[in-house]
Structures are given as structure tokens and as C-alpha cells.
Amino acid sequence: MTAAPGSVGPDDAARFPDGDVLVLRALGLGDALTGIAPLRGVRRAWPRRRIVLAAPAGVGGWLRSLGVVDAVLPTAAVDSLDGVRLDPAGLRPGHVAVNLHGRGPQSHRVLAETGPARLVAFANADAGHDGPPWRAGEHEVARWCRLVSWAGGPCDAADLRLPTPGGPRTAVVLHPGAASPARRWPVRRWSALARRLVEAGHRVLLTGSAAEAGLCTQVIAGAASAGATSGASMDPPGADAPAVSSLAGRLDLPGLADVVGRARLLVCGDTGVAHLATALGTPSVLLFGPVSPAAWGPAVDPHLHTVLWHGDGAGDPHAHAVDPALEAIGTDEAWDAVERALAAVAA
Known part of the structure; x- marks a missing residue:
């Protein structure tokens, strides 16, 4: 090269x-x-x-x-x-x-x-x-x-730190993808989290690469299915846009930075988008697995970022199956962290 x-x-x-x-x-x-x-x-x-x-x-x-x-x-x-x-x-x-x-x-x-x-x-x-x-x-x-x-x-x-786009912070951004399966939280848990956010009245945006568009579609389908089972609507009456939508494959890097910079909250795994939230001062809930947040977690503004981790740093970040430490983070634990983070943003 x-x-x-x-x-x-x-x-x-x-x-x-x-x-x-x-x-x-x-x-x-x-x-x-x-x-x-x-x-x-x-x-x-x-x-x-x-x-x-x-x-x-x-x-x-x-x-x-x-x-x-x-x-x-x-x-x-x-x-x-x-x-x-x-x-x-x-x-x-x-x-x-x-x-x-x-x-x-x-x-x-x-x-x-x-x-x-x-x-x-x-x-x-x-x-x-x-x-x-x-x-x-x-x-x-x-x-x-x-x-x-x-x-x-x-x-x-x-x-x-990078300059922020300015303006009101609106949607909650979920980024379910990661470079390797070891760092991808299970799809069904992303779906459950998206459903709970919608039921709480939040607009949800999914981000990812073009290769992750299918993953985001699965998350939306799972959220809709769970919502139908519970009787909750994924598209509240009178809404101008669906309550959950995917931007996967539709954003260049400046566009992604703009979406994350305007987000009320970002939820993602140990991946590049997490560092974007740190640089832009966007509150985040981060789901770590094989890698220690002591080496790769947020380096500034700890009050803005919640890190969930049950590992010891000895996992393989390139493994072909979800890391046990990441899998140990349940939907309820993630939702509790999201609720606390959103309450802090509203305070």
C-alpha cells in the first residue's frame, strides 16, 4: 500500500x-x-x-x-x-x-x-x-x-473534546453494532431497550454502518413484536416519524457526529461511537465486555458517562461469540442505567 x-x-x-x-x-x-x-x-x-x-x-x-x-x-x-x-x-x-x-x-x-x-x-x-x-x-x-x-x-x-453542534438534545441513540461479535450485546436486549424507551415517550434512532443495517432492522422488528405483545404502539398517534428508526448506512462521519452530538443519550458497546460521545460531551451508557474501561473508557466528564462492566479485562475482543462479561449485563440493569442518565439530563 x-x-x-x-x-x-x-x-x-x-x-x-x-x-x-x-x-x-x-x-x-x-x-x-x-x-x-x-x-x-x-x-x-x-x-x-x-x-x-x-x-x-x-x-x-x-x-x-x-x-x-x-x-x-x-x-x-x-x-x-x-x-x-x-x-x-x-x-x-x-x-x-x-x-x-x-x-x-x-x-x-x-x-x-x-x-x-x-x-x-x-x-x-x-x-x-x-x-x-x-x-x-x-x-x-x-x-x-x-x-x-x-x-x-x-x-x-x-x-x-470537539465542538458540539448546539441546539436541543432530542432523540436517544442506540448503536447496537461493533467490529466483532465479542462486543455485540444480544439483539433481543437491544429490542427490549428500544421498546422501553418508546413506552417512556422517547424518540429512538439506531446508527450503524451499511453492513449493520440488517442488525438495526432486527432490533426494530424485535421491538415492534414486543410492543405488539404488550399492547404498546411503536408509532404513537400523531407522530411525524416512527418512534424507532434506523440511520444505518445513511450517515458519513460528519453526519454521525452531528446525530451523536445532538442526542439526549447514546447507548452502545465498547466501540468507536462511544468515543465520539465522549469527545462531544453527549451523555452515554456504555456496555463493556472483553476490554477494561480503565484502558478504553471515557477519559473526561465521568458525570456524563455510565459504564457497565462485569469483566476482568482478560476476554478476547476479537472472539466470534459475545463475551461472557458483556452478556452478563442484563436488560434490566441497562434500563436502570438509562433511566438514571435520562433523569440527570432532564434535571
Whole structure:
């Protein structure tokens, strides 16, 4: 895989006279959002340099539109960097490389191959690189802020916040999907939660990717079936829109951010949308399973976010069946947390 960020124009040369900083974070949405705070530290460390982010084009372009970075070197979202090469052709000589992707050695070598004047990364003997030590179990935001602060760019978790869309918060957003089955709460429980929200008078929106549209349809069908059994209507008389509707596959990233930013409450698993709620200050109820919230939970505003978890952090986040710790979260427990969160929003 090769890509280039484009040639440097006269405007870039004038705005960033000291050259470029190439930052690697070729990961998914949640990883990108937890990377916002250290990226702001990178800006502080090198204010006269252009910040070029090697990341998936969609999330990279969105961060560029927000002014977090200045240019994007598009990559796929990958865990393994085998065969990945970053083309340095669009970078000015003497660039600084910052590894926000991993501990190395692969990610160190991918950046080293671009010929940087300096590599900022955690210490890794296999890559022959000296730097601050990697700490197992450290919160993802704190870890990368520590690295960038060490390099001269002070930053902390408060830097991950993004501007909110403004206006009234209306619907409750449910995001039932996740990258792996291990982190997907059972469909029937999402349906039961949606039904209870409607019966309590709330408008419910489901979000997800195009691949998760079928999952959202199942949630709506299950909620409607349960409502019919109980005699409750899923579409109250006089409503301008159905009480539960799906936006799965219909939103780009800015659109998703707008929906989450205007939500009264987000309920989801341990997935990227949870970090979007954290960045936008949207109250949330988060259902964790195989991964500890100490490493990936909300890093700011604990009063806004309720985390449910019955695990020990030893689960497999990539397993092909729901994690026992996630399955241990029952519908009643989730509903109690949702009721408390909604009451706090209304207070």
C-alpha cells in the first residue's frame, strides 16, 4: 500500500515554514478519536510545521476539516503493518515522524523508512529505538499524551473534546453494532431497550454502518413484536416519524457526529461511537465486555458517562461469540442505567 499526501503548495510553505510532521495512526474511529488529544500536543510541539496524518481517508479527512491536522496521507485501517509503506514523496525533507500507532517494531520501521530527521516513539529494542517506556494497561488517551508531552508537546485528556453542534438534545441513540461479535450485546436486549424507551415517550434512532443495517432492522422488528405483545404502539398517534428508526448506512462521519452530538443519550458497546460521545460531551451508557474501561473508557466528564462492566479485562475482543462479561449485563440493569442518565439530563 502506498500513498502520498500531495505536493506542498505555496500556502503550505508560508503557513508551515519549518516543514512537516508525519503522524501514523492507521486505525479505526475509536482510535482516531482517542488520538485527538495527542495530535493537539503535536501541534504545540511543532507549531510551525504542517501536520500530516497517515490514517484512513474518511476519519483523516474529517479531522482535517476540524483543523486537528493539516493534510492526510490515506491508508487503510490496519492492525498489522505487514507490507505497508508510506510514500514520503509529498513530504519536505527533514520531517519529524511521530508514532501514535503502536509500540513497534513494525510501526517504528514503517515510519523510519520515510527518512525522518527525528522519530518520536516508545522505546523498542527490536527496532533499535530509545524513547519513553510502554506501560501495559495505561489508558489509551493518557499513553499517547505521555509520549507527545515527553517530546515537547504538552497535552492531556481535556484536549480530546470537539465542538458540539448546539441546539436541543432530542432523540436517544442506540448503536447496537461493533467490529466483532465479542462486543455485540444480544439483539433481543437491544429490542427490549428500544421498546422501553418508546413506552417512556422517547424518540429512538439506531446508527450503524451499511453492513449493520440488517442488525438495526432486527432490533426494530424485535421491538415492534414486543410492543405488539404488550399492547404498546411503536408509532404513537400523531407522530411525524416512527418512534424507532434506523440511520444505518445513511450517515458519513460528519453526519454521525452531528446525530451523536445532538442526542439526549447514546447507548452502545465498547466501540468507536462511544468515543465520539465522549469527545462531544453527549451523555452515554456504555456496555463493556472483553476490554477494561480503565484502558478504553471515557477519559473526561465521568458525570456524563455510565459504564457497565462485569469483566476482568482478560476476554478476547476479537472472539466470534459475545463475551461472557458483556452478556452478563442484563436488560434490566441497562434500563436502570438509562433511566438514571435520562433523569440527570432532564434535571
